[in-house]
Amino acid sequence: MMRDSEIKILLKGYCEAPDNMKKDAFIRSIGRKQQFEKVSFVKMLALQARYIRKRMWIISILLLAWAVFNISGLESEKVEIISKIMPFFACFGMIEGCRAKMHEMSELEGTTLFSAKGAYFAKMAVIAMAHFFTIVLLAVFTPGAHEKGCLIVMARLLIPYIVTSILSMEAERSIRSCGKDNEGIHIAIPFCVALVVFYGREVLYDMHVTDSLDASKVMMLLALVLVFQTIEVKKTVKLEELLWN
Amino acid sequence: MELKIDRLTKQYDSKIAVDRMSFSLEKGVTGLLGANGAGKTTLMRMMVGLLSPTSGEINYDGIPVKSEEYRNVLGYLPQDFGYYPEFSGKEFLMYFCALKGLDRKAAKARTAELLKLVGLEDVAGKKVKKYSGGMKQRLGIAQALINRPEVLVLDEPTAGLDPKERVRFRELIEKIGKEAIVLLSTHIVSDVENIADRIIMMNSGQIVWQGTWKEEDGSLEDFYLKTFMQ
Numbered sequence: 001m002m003r004d005s006e007i008k009i010l011l012k013g014y015c016e017a018p019d020n021m022k023k024d025a026f027i028r029s030i031g032r033k034q035q036f037e038k039v040s041f042v043k044m045l046a047l048q049a050r051y052i053r054k055r056m057w058i059i060s061i062l063l064l065a066w067a068v069f070n071i072s073g074l075e076s077e078k079v080e081i082i083s084k085i086m087p088f089f090a091c092f093g094m095i096e097g098c099r100a101k102m103h104e105m106s107e108l109e110g111t112t113l114f115s116a117k118g119a120y121f122a123k124m125a126v127i128a129m130a131h132f133f134t135i136v137l138l139a140v141f142t143p144g145a146h147e148k149g150c151l152i153v154m155a156r157l158l159i160p161y162i163v164t165s166i167l168s169m170e171a172e173r174s175i176r177s178c179g180k181d182n183e184g185i186h187i188a189i190p191f192c193v194a195l196v197v198f199y200g201r202e203v204l205y206d207m208h209v210t211d212s213l214d215a216s217k218v219m220m221l222l223a224l225v226l227v228f229q230t231i232e233v234k235k236t237v238k239l240e241e242l243l244w245n
Numbered sequence: 246m247e248l249k250i251d252r253l254t255k256q257y258d259s260k261i262a263v264d265r266m267s268f269s270l271e272k273g274v275t276g277l278l279g280a281n282g283a284g285k286t287t288l289m290r291m292m293v294g295l296l297s298p299t300s301g302e303i304n305y306d307g308i309p310v311k312s313e314e315y316r317n318v319l320g321y322l323p324q325d326f327g328y329y330p331e332f333s334g335k336e337f338l339m340y341f342c343a344l345k346g347l348d349r350k351a352a353k354a355r356t357a358e359l360l361k362l363v364g365l366e367d368v369a370g371k372k373v374k375k376y377s378g379g380m381k382q383r384l385g386i387a388q389a390l391i392n393r394p395e396v397l398v399l400d401e402p403t404a405g406l407d408p409k410e411r412v413r414f415r416e417l418i419e420k421i422g423k424e425a426i427v428l429l430s431t432h433i434v435s436d437v438e439n440i441a442d443r444i445i446m447m448n449s450g451q452i453v454w455q456g457t458w459k460e461e462d463g464s465l466e467d468f469y470l471k472t473f474m475q
Binding site: 047 | 290293294313316317319320321323325326327328329330340341344346
């Protein structure tokens with residue numbers, strides 16, 4: 001039976017002990033791993049939802065209530081009226097999503113567990129989900145929606161919303177890359193884009209373009225804008241300030 | 246405990262903000278001195294993972310700086326920072342406690358502890374927008390300490406602090422430096438003269454001098470001015 005000291009001498013020949021610095025770092029890394037809990041995606045969303053301003057939720061509820069109870073006029077026009085305000089609905093979402101950048105908080109957020117990218121996309125995901133849910137309810141409960149089909153109504157509401165967010169993200173990226181960034185930009189850009197989409201939609205409506213689209217064309221248009229939205233999100237992720245962090 | 250910077254470079258078009266810097270930091274306080282435009286902030290932003298280097302590497306005990314594991318042990322105070330206007334001092338810290346992974350109970354306890362540490366417990370409920378410059382800076386220092394960091398990076402942390410607050414801050418940093426790596430950038434020599442275990446002087450993106458400074462070496466300020474006048 002070998003003694004401990006003999007076993008130690010034998011083991012030394014087979015492997016080398018790590019140097020003190022590495023040993024110390026190794027022990028600390030174990031301690032760190034035990035304390036360190038990865039933040040789950042759901043927890044990230046829940047946290048960001050808690051810090052989104054109440055006015056965002058109030059606007060969604062008021063819009064829904066107004067659409068369901070208060071729009072007077074032809075049933076067939078109600079959907080058109082609601083889709084006209086979708087650009088401004090998207091505008092509020094974009095402004096809320098950019099608050100960290102607007103108030104110079106993104107550097108501090110970028111050095112937390114979330115990272116700047118995580119915090120930004122978690123916030124945008126919560127807002128997008130809340131708005132999508134509102135649009136689904138609008139599509140179901142707006143008087144006149146059932147005649148057209150809820151899916152088509154939802155598509156007609158989503159298209160101006162998504163077009164506004166695509167153009168806002170594109171414009172914000174261009175401004176950021178020029179190095180011209182200040183608080184007002186993050187309000188002005190989404191608002192100007194919303195106005196452009198609103199008036200663009202009015203022109204198309206007056207030219208009988210929007211109301212002449214049949215169901216299949218509306219769905220194809222929705223699919224197309226969703227593709228562009230995905231491309232925009234990928235481009236935003238690749239921004240240097242977000243890519244690295 | 247070692248933060249290693251290896252041939253770090255950051256280039257913007259034709260301008261080189263940080264030029265092949267290599268050094269390593271261990272437990273203790275390191276003062277980073279340099280004039281405006283020397284590259285201190287760019288270096289620090291790369292060290293905290295906010296900016297990608299053009300070339301070179303930074304890692305902490307083998308962990309890359311853009312990992313979540315590194316951010317878990319990191320505390321950072323930027324030169325300028327903002328706040329959501331509706332936040333009070335307490336809400337500001339609670340928000341960052343949540344972002345740093347603390348649960349609500351731990352966040353409340355830690356917030357109370359930090360507010361007391363930086364002397365803001367009496368104004369915890371007041372909106373941050375009503376704080377003075379010095380109070381905001383103290384709040385920023387508090388958020389950098391939330392997760393008891395092993396690496397603390399402070400960019401011009403004494404800006405806006407009155408002399409009494411500066412002394413208090415120096416004592417705090419000295420205490421933290423016993424357990425963590427602290428990198429403190431400033432162009433005010435007296436901020437680091439008495440507390441830094443090591444000094445790095447930077448100019449035009451490069452290290453022009455680094456080492457330890459003792460009282461018998463004379464005035465650090467004179468040496469600093471002489472180095473930059475050359």
